[in-house]
Amino acid sequence: MSQRCFFISDLHLDESRPCVTAALEAFLHEHRDAAALYILGDLFEFWIGDDDDTPIAMEVARILREYQQAGPELYLMHGNRDFLLGERFVAAVGGQLLPDPSVVEIDGQRLLLMHGDSLCTRDTDYQAFRNLARDPNWQAEMLSQSLETRRALAQQLRKTSRDAGSRKADDIMDVTDEEVTAVMASTQCATLIHGHTHRPATHKEATGMRWVLGDWDKTGWYLQLERGELKLIEFNINQ
Numbered sequence: 001m002s003q004r005c006f007f008i009s010d011l012h013l014d015e016s017r018p019c020v021t022a023a024l025e026a027f028l029h030e031h032r033d034a035a036a037l038y039i040l041g042d043l044f045e046f047w048i049g050d051d052d053d054t055p056i057a058m059e060v061a062r063i064l065r066e067y068q069q070a071g072p073e074l075y076l077m078h079g080n081r082d083f084l085l086g087e088r089f090v091a092a093v094g095g096q097l098l099p100d101p102s103v104v105e106i107d108g109q110r111l112l113l114m115h116g117d118s119l120c121t122r123d124t125d126y127q128a129f130r131n132l133a134r135d136p137n138w139q140a141e142m143l144s145q146s147l148e149t150r151r152a153l154a155q156q157l158r159k160t161s162r163d164a165g166s167r168k169a170d171d172i173m174d175v176t177d178e179e180v181t182a183v184m185a186s187t188q189c190a191t192l193i194h195g196h197t198h199r200p201a202t203h204k205e206a207t208g209m210r211w212v213l214g215d216w217d218k219t220g221w222y223l224q225l226e227r228g229e230l231k232l233i234e235f236n237i238n239q
Contacts, residue, residue, distance in 0.1 A: 185207050
């Protein structure tokens with residue numbers, strides 16, 4: 001098996017965009033010889049709980065399970081849209097749930113993996129919601145609601161998020177240099193990999209290199225690690 005590892009995030013899978021789900025299945029089929037795949041949040045546009053019985057939830061579970069059964073290790077991390085993703089789903093696909101942030105060591109390299117939303121400290125309104133949404137009591141209350149109620153709440157949260165984002169300056173929704181420096185220094189990692197901002201790029205930071213994954217829409221993005229070398233790659237998604 002190859003020692004290549006892949007990192008993706010922000011696919012925002014949704015029944016309204018079947019081409020992206022198809023692109024994920026094709027990507028995984030092409031890279032079944034990988035050592036590991038890391039999904040760093042927002043795999044789904046929203047996730048209402050592991051009891052979700054929508055066709056896309058079951059289809060994505062099948063795609064990931066078949067991929068993991070082919071050999072690669074599979075790791076998932078919460079994003080700001082799928083923070084209710086739980087152990088039941090992760091176990092069903094044969095994966096492992098990573099905390100945000102996580103430090104992993106691959107071929108002697110220490111990599112700091114994050115979704116990236118916690119780095120956007122200028123967006124104080126969002127950070128307040130993030131703290132609430134990750135509170136176990138709040139999550140338990142949310143998951144106690146019916147599927148229909150949760151779907152309605154998720155739609156409302158999406159609308160609120162879109163409306164709020166349209167009124168905010170771009171720099172407010174991007175990471176802050178101070179937070180990046182602090183988290184890289186505290187974890188003693190010279191390489192940070194994250195998504196969330198939908199601004200794929202590489203940045204030379206005071207403490208090392210920051211790799212930003214892109215979202216999947218008309219194109220998809222992945223980061224490949226092979227023989228100690230990282231490459232950020234874009235590919236077309238068949239519409």
